[in-house]
Amino acid sequence: LFVLFCQTATTVQKYSMSDKELKEYTSEDVSKHTTTDSCWLIIGNSSNGGPKVYDVTKYLDDHPGGAEVMLDVAGQNADEFFEDIGHSKEARNELAKYLIGNYKLTEEEMAKMKADAEKKAAQGGSSSMMLIVLVALVAIYIAYSQMNS
Numbered sequence: 009l010f011v012l013f014c015q016t017a018t019t020v021q022k023y024s025m026s027d028k029e030l031k032e033y034t035s036e037d038v039s040k041h042t043t044t045d046s047c048w049l050i051i052g053n054s055s056n057g058g059p060k061v062y063d064v065t066k067y068l069d070d071h072p073g074g075a076e077v078m079l080d081v082a083g084q085n086a087d088e089f090f091e092d093i094g095h096s097k098e099a100r101n102e103l104a105k106y107l108i109g110n111y112k113l114t115e116e117e118m119a120k121m122k123a124d125a126e127k128k129a130a131q132g133g134s135s136s137m138m139l140i141v142l143v144a145l146v147a148i149y150i151a152y153s154q155m156n157s
């Protein structure tokens with residue numbers, strides 16, 4: 009039990025430290041790496057702990073989807089493209105090997121992310137409201153049909 013405790017403590021420490029130690033890159037930094045000699049991508053979003061910066065230069069020739077698609081979005085935010093393909097878990101594990109840092113959102117991106125989150129929260133709120141109304145209607149219907157039988 010003690011060994012298990014020590015292992016958990018070290019893992020927790022490792023993860024929390026590695027996240028803090030990651031360098032932070034701006035869109036200006038990332039935008040300088042757009043060639044086969046140095047190709048960086050921004051991938052990830054608030055739902056998976058991102059966005060993060062990846063140096064995928066060494067993976068270009070190994071990518072099953074080809075080097076071209078990656079070079080097309082080099083130096084930019086490729087999260088939507090990466091997600092749209094529906095990359096497998098293996099692809100995501102592979103991606104993790106090329107992590108070099110966190111991405112520093114611009115003011116504009118930060119505002120957009122906040123607005124998106126608020127929109128999502130509002131949508132969630134209205135759908136749960138609809139569920140409550142639906143349950144109430146069903147209850148009224150059952151009560152009404154029992155009264156008449």
Ligand code: HEM
Pocket residue numbers: 049062064067071072073074077078081086089090093094095096097098099100102103106
């Ligand atoms: C380091 C980043 C990336 C990794 C590790 C990666 C990995 C992979 C892997 C392993 C596959 C094979 C299918 C699968 O297992 O899902 C794949 C397919 C593919 N990827 Fe990526 N990928 C990366 C980035 C991207 C980006 C940024 C794009 C688009 C801009 C892209 C477009 C594609 C396409 C088009 C395919 C082929 C899908 C098919 O033919 O069914 N990938 N990728």
